[in-house]
Amino acid sequence: MKRSIIYFWICSLVIFHPIVHGQDEAPSNNLPLLLSMNNDFGFRLYKALTALPENQSKNIFFSPISVSMALSALSLGAGGETKQQLHQGIGHNSSVLDTEEMHKTYQSLLEEINQKTGVDIDVGTAVYLSDTFKSHPEFFEKVKQFYLSEGFSVDFSSKETVEKINAYVKEKTHGKIDNVVQHLTSDMEMILLTYIYFKGKWDMPFDPKMTHKSKFHVDADTTVQVQMMHEENKFKVFYDQHLSTKVLALDYNDSFSMFLALPDKSITDLEAAISRQDFEKWKNSVSKRKVDVSVPKLSLKTSYTLNEILKGMGMHEMFTGNANFTRLSAEGLSVSKVVHNAALDVDEEGTTAAAVTRIMVESCSYNPMHYFIFDCPFMIFIVDHQNSILFMGKIVNPAEK
Numbered sequence: 001m002k003r004s005i006i007y008f009w010i011c012s013l014v015i016f017h018p019i020v021h022g023q024d025e026a027p028s029n030n031l032p033l034l035l036s037m038n039n040d041f042g043f044r045l046y047k048a049l050t051a052l053p054e055n056q057s058k059n060i061f062f063s064p065i066s067v068s069m070a071l072s073a074l075s076l077g078a079g080g081e082t083k084q085q086l087h088q089g090i091g092h093n094s095s096v097l098d099t100e101e102m103h104k105t106y107q108s109l110l111e112e113i114n115q116k117t118g119v120d121i122d123v124g125t126a127v128y129l130s131d132t133f134k135s136h137p138e139f140f141e142k143v144k145q146f147y148l149s150e151g152f153s154v155d156f157s158s159k160e161t162v163e164k165i166n167a168y169v170k171e172k173t174h175g176k177i178d179n180v181v182q183h184l185t186s187d188m189e190m191i192l193l194t195y196i197y198f199k200g201k202w203d204m205p206f207d208p209k210m211t212h213k214s215k216f217h218v219d220a221d222t223t224v225q226v227q228m229m230h231e232e233n234k235f236k237v238f239y240d241q242h243l244s245t246k247v248l249a250l251d252y253n254d255s256f257s258m259f260l261a262l263p264d265k266s267i268t269d270l271e272a273a274i275s276r277q278d279f280e281k282w283k284n285s286v287s288k289r290k291v292d293v294s295v296p297k298l299s300l301k302t303s304y305t306l307n308e309i310l311k312g313m314g315m316h317e318m319f320t321g322n323a324n325f326t327r328l329s330a331e332g333l334s335v336s337k338v339v340h341n342a343a344l345d346v347d348e349e350g351t352t353a354a355a356v357t358r359i360m361v362e363s364c365s366y367n368p369m370h371y372f373i374f375d376c377p378f379m380i381f382i383v384d385h386q387n388s389i390l391f392m393g394k395i396v397n398p399a400e401k
């Protein structure tokens with residue numbers, strides 16, 4: 001039987017800028033279950049990404065929710081062992097949350113997120129299908145219903161299709177993610193892509209006049225110059241004794257927050273020790289204190305081919321000749337590529353000024369609780385009001401784009 005292929009593109013980005021205030025929705029009962037599942041998945045994916053030797057001294061940034069959403073949507077078309085591996089891979093346990101309920105909960109989550117007016121956030125899915133491909137309509141109806149997907153029938157052998165898909169992604173990510181697809185092959189039958197875009201404004205913006213050039217210690221031998229934002233004010237902070245890590249929460253002018261975690265010693269120790277439970281503790285542990293905060297401006301893009309990572313997480317059958325996508329189509333299908341693109345921009349907003357040059361501490365040695373100076377590798381999380389991790393990663397070198 002001919003094996004056709006499915007491509008995946010997962011696009012995520014986040015930028016920070018002006019917005020207006022919105023209201024919170026009452027969560028459905030299943031939402032906390034889905035959020036724990038997604039957060040757990042995020043930590044497992046993070047550990048898998050950082051375990052790769054080639055990624056060890058690199059910035060990491062991705063959207064766990066975007067990846068698990070894509071895999072969950074794909075599981076609607078899978079059967080047998082392939083479906084089981086997808087469910088286990090994302091951490092779905094049907095005795096805790098019924099499978100149909102899981103898909104429905106994704107739907108309420110997406111609807112809730114897309115209704116937010118306080119920040120600019122956009123999450124969704126698109127399915128591109130070859131115009132000659134015979135698929136089961138139920139799959140697409142479900143992806144449309146639960147994952148708010150748009151569907152397009154295209155000719156994968158045509159050059160315009162590449163442009164069409166790139167233009168779509170560019171529009172959905174407000175110009176931040178561009179050229180995700182370079183070329184397509186005529187044996188492709190389907191592309192499933194999910195995207196997430198987030199743009200928020202700090203509750204307490206940084207004063208651009210206080211931004212200055214400063215050193216960032218990438219490792220013991222390497223320092224780079226970065227634009228360091230600075231503010232001395234009341235911030236939400238916490239010292240995690242167990243992880244020997246300083247935690248700073250920066251709120252947006254709505255219920256979204258960014259958490260920054262700066263280990264006293266090495267980022268690799270923090271990575272090895274941290275779990276979802278540690279992270280979830282932070283939200284309730286931070287308290288307002290007057291501290292001196294320095295955070296580098298950030299602008300980065302990442303691109304990951306997740307095939308090997310997902311195989312390592314137990315989802316291998318979908319890539320093989322044994323893949324079971326019988327609920328998607330009677331034709332033999334396998335997944336050829338899972339790609340995740342993400343982008344992050346953090347700034348004080350507005351002008352870049354380098355008026356003041358300050359001497360920063362020279363090494364990553366411990367400095368007192370009064371100082372939250374992010375001049376050594378740190379972890380970063382962007383969460384919604386329920387502590388669902390929309391984005392996570394680590395910044396090793398802010399100067400690297």
Ligand SMILES: *[C@@H]1O[C@H](CO)[C@@H](O)[C@H](O)[C@H]1NC(C)=O
Pocket residue numbers: 019020021201202203253
């Ligand atoms: C944040 O939202 C509130 C309420 O809508 C508004 O009054 C305030 O101006 C906003 N702050 C910023 C910095 O935009």
Ligand SMILES: *[C@@H]1O[C@H](CO)[C@@H](O)[C@H](O)[C@H]1NC(C)=O
Pocket residue numbers: 078079080081324326
């Ligand atoms: C594929 O999945 C379907 C639906 O779950 C199942 O009926 C079928 O037996 C599976 N096929 C194989 C070869 O495992």
Ligand SMILES: *[C@@H]1O[C@H](CO)[C@@H](O)[C@H](O)[C@H]1NC(C)=O
Pocket residue numbers: 093094095096
């Ligand atoms: C699923 O959840 C049940 C109930 O909490 C638990 O007993 C079982 O071990 C879980 N299964 C897996 C595969 O984790």
Ligand SMILES: CC(=O)N[C@H]1CO[C@H](CO)[C@@H](O)[C@@H]1O
Pocket residue numbers: 052054055058059303304305306308309
């Ligand atoms: C920044 C970087 O090197 N990322 C790589 C991490 O590992 C994945 C999976 O092998 C690659 O696709 C990325 O390019």
